[in-house]
Amino acid sequence: MLNFDYQNPTRIVFGQGSTAKLARMVPQRARVLVLYGGGSVRSNGTLADVLDALKQNGQRYVAEFAGIEPNPTFETLMKAVQQVRQEQIDFLLAVGGGSVIDGTKFVAAAARLQDHEDPWSILETHGRVVQAAMPFGAVLTLPATGSEMNAGGVVTRAATQDKLSFSSRLLYPQFSVLDPVRTYSLPERQVANGVVDAFVHTMEQYLTYPVDARVQDRWAEGILRTLVEIGPDAVHKTDDYDTRANLVWSATMALNGLIGAGVPQDWATHMIGHELTALHGIDHGRTLAIVLPAVMQVRREAKRAKLLQYADRVWDIREGSEEERIDAAIAKTRAFFESLGVPTRLADYQLGAEAIDPIIAALDKHEMTQLGEKQDITLEISREILQAAL
Amino acid sequence: MLNFDYQNPTRIVFGQGSTAKLARMVPQRARVLVLYGGGSVRSNGTLADVLDALKQNGQRYVAEFAGIEPNPTFETLMKAVQQVRQEQIDFLLAVGGGSVIDGTKFVAAAARLQDHEDPWSILETHGRVVQAAMPFGAVLTLPATGSEMNAGGVVTRAATQDKLSFSSRLLYPQFSVLDPVRTYSLPERQVANGVVDAFVHTMEQYLTYPVDARVQDRWAEGILRTLVEIGPDAVHKTDDYDTRANLVWSATMALNGLIGAGVPQDWATHMIGHELTALHGIDHGRTLAIVLPAVMQVRREAKRAKLLQYADRVWDIREGSEEERIDAAIAKTRAFFESLGVPTRLADYQLGAEAIDPIIAALDKHEMTQLGEKQDITLEISREILQAAL
Numbered sequence: 193m194l195n196f197d198y199q200n201p202t203r204i205v206f207g208q209g210s211t212a213k214l215a216r217m218v219p220q221r222a223r224v225l226v227l228y229g230g231g232s233v234r235s236n237g238t239l240a241d242v243l244d245a246l247k248q249n250g251q252r253y254v255a256e257f258a259g260i261e262p263n264p265t266f267e268t269l270m271k272a273v274q275q276v277r278q279e280q281i282d283f284l285l286a287v288g289g290g291s292v293i294d295g296t297k298f299v300a301a302a303a304r305l306q307d308h309e310d311p312w313s314i315l316e317t318h319g320r321v322v323q324a325a326m327p328f329g330a331v332l333t334l335p336a337t338g339s340e341m342n343a344g345g346v347v348t349r350a351a352t353q354d355k356l357s358f359s360s361r362l363l364y365p366q367f368s369v370l371d372p373v374r375t376y377s378l379p380e381r382q383v384a385n386g387v388v389d390a391f392v393h394t395m396e397q398y399l400t401y402p403v404d405a406r407v408q409d410r411w412a413e414g415i416l417r418t419l420v421e422i423g424p425d426a427v428h429k430t431d432d433y434d435t436r437a438n439l440v441w442s443a444t445m446a447l448n449g450l451i452g453a454g455v456p457q458d459w460a461t462h463m464i465g466h467e468l469t470a471l472h473g474i475d476h477g478r479t480l481a482i483v484l485p486a487v488m489q490v491r492r493e494a495k496r497a498k499l500l501q502y503a504d505r506v507w508d509i510r511e512g513s514e515e516e517r518i519d520a521a522i523a524k525t526r527a528f529f530e531s532l533g534v535p536t537r538l539a540d541y542q543l544g545a546e547a548i549d550p551i552i553a554a555l556d557k558h559e560m561t562q563l564g565e566k567q568d569i570t571l572e573i574s575r576e577i578l579q580a581a582l
Numbered sequence: 583m584l585n586f587d588y589q590n591p592t593r594i595v596f597g598q599g600s601t602a603k604l605a606r607m608v609p610q611r612a613r614v615l616v617l618y619g620g621g622s623v624r625s626n627g628t629l630a631d632v633l634d635a636l637k638q639n640g641q642r643y644v645a646e647f648a649g650i651e652p653n654p655t656f657e658t659l660m661k662a663v664q665q666v667r668q669e670q671i672d673f674l675l676a677v678g679g680g681s682v683i684d685g686t687k688f689v690a691a692a693a694r695l696q697d698h699e700d701p702w703s704i705l706e707t708h709g710r711v712v713q714a715a716m717p718f719g720a721v722l723t724l725p726a727t728g729s730e731m732n733a734g735g736v737v738t739r740a741a742t743q744d745k746l747s748f749s750s751r752l753l754y755p756q757f758s759v760l761d762p763v764r765t766y767s768l769p770e771r772q773v774a775n776g777v778v779d780a781f782v783h784t785m786e787q788y789l790t791y792p793v794d795a796r797v798q799d800r801w802a803e804g805i806l807r808t809l810v811e812i813g814p815d816a817v818h819k820t821d822d823y824d825t826r827a828n829l830v831w832s833a834t835m836a837l838n839g840l841i842g843a844g845v846p847q848d849w850a851t852h853m854i855g856h857e858l859t860a861l862h863g864i865d866h867g868r869t870l871a872i873v874l875p876a877v878m879q880v881r882r883e884a885k886r887a888k889l890l891q892y893a894d895r896v897w898d899i900r901e902g903s904e905e906e907r908i909d910a911a912i913a914k915t916r917a918f919f920e921s922l923g924v925p926t927r928l929a930d931y932q933l934g935a936e937a938i939d940p941i942i943a944a945l946d947k948h949e950m951t952q953l954g955e956k957q958d959i960t961l962e963i964s965r966e967i968l969q970a971a972l
Contacts, residue, residue, distance in 0.1 A: 193824060201589070203588070407805060418796040438796045
């Protein structure tokens, strides 16, 4: 096991009816800005319930900021920062999925920068410049990114299509309300993307090389098996409480730091996927479904031991040669994503070999030239991965 | 899945050499009291390393309190409370196992009671009277109780042999240093007790009835399987780093609240075991090894579905009738404890049927008359359990 330093102070209030408990969690005297995305939290009643709960708390000032995009942009979020300053907001409440929560984290950090600091530096330094942040909480509506219980986010600069991640120990939500019922109104496509996102988050922290971290391995496998078991029902049954509850909790646990504590981590799939989103507008979860099977294929030697363990413990594949078992595990993974209605090839998005050079150029620009758990995925290997994903 | 409210703010600094990092975690200007048990932390060098790290931190005041017992007593801990007051201590540092950390939690709470409040009320109310607590950290030397990452403890009143538990959200350690090397000097018996303790903590939160909490079940099973895999080596190989690292992390994860979030919990084994320790001085872990197999036997109907799941997923028992599989799972559990050198019968401690009445009387005195996940383990059923443990 590798050494590690783990702390996660986020309070999770989980279950049907939890939104009402907001009244006890938001500081009563705070001036609150409620941040959200499009109209869905309005049409499904979540926003109204949140505002009701705040009203019952006797909250003296509640403002709203709408319009945070699915891939939140720096440009939009800076408008929220301006509102925070103008209206002397001192507590942020994100109502939405990972994009809204990620965006809220950026606002929480950007609003506390010194006047002479450029807010874009939060992204450029991946969060290292963050010395202070506003307190914030979240009401989760879309299980996927785990942002509700971690301290990281991803923000895109619309002007340049740079999509960059940041994190800081100051950016954990104070609390997150996780009510599975809030997910009932999601379109199937978003639920499917969320299942894939949670699955790949887990894989990025699991499919590396063995370090005899047994609990972490078992826990990662537990999340993966759960997602395999519930994935199709989670997508197709819109109001099955227990299935959605298991999806929400799987997605939160997939990226709250625990399964990654003391083990190597990869994240190449995410980094390559981010460029696919930035250049071609493919949903984040769907980029992962394209890239992960190709990473498994191209990195089969470096990941051999864990691929065999994955085949055994997640898919019950125990017959055949090592190569056969690895092939079967990759095929099962691809079939699982496809069973959720998520394609796994660049060709499914009308992208051919000509798409590869610009992606490699973007990785180069963003200094993604040494990816993977051993920092040995060069641009050339990223090219092989993209070729395997055609 | 049941609704839940989960928060665990403890920072974990894990791995070889972690003690040196104390210098960055203890507030430099604090007046520190280092609490420990007997001579082992002195003889194995842990105490010296801790004091060195504090010295390097330029700590202005460091006092010591030695002599916290394996089952920490109210009487001893109140002496520490007196020292805290006399020397105006404002930070506590526990160096030891669960008993020292539990004791430190009690001191942290008792030292902040109002003058008119009786410190024993912390135990009598199971922590409900705690309105404030001193900040404290821990350096763990014995993997077992999970006290290093939870907010509970158990304290015994020597005068009356009352052994009572308490908890409060104010009693999480600010940090815990977990260096597996610190466990190398432990006697085999203490390591074995620790393996059993972690195993039974997991079972108390797992072996109840199904609520479709899939991640929690998988995670509990992951800890149980890990303990089964590493248990014998953990006991017999004193300096196998990875084995000890897995034991330490298993024990911490077994009782930090996560696997118990959203599921029913039992704790009958612990409550009956506490009386065995109080009345007969049997080590805590060893009482659990006596009681758990008897609880599994007597409660086989109420726990049937989870017993079958446990047989399948922890012991790979898939052949035979339901009764046979349950019997086999109970036998495997008993054999596992015995393989660690931990006996599983009252008779192994020269206790016969005559021992049962006083235990039942003690349970009655401590209002342990409705135990178990459905509060339906009456004193009569506790009697059956003890008879099955003869």
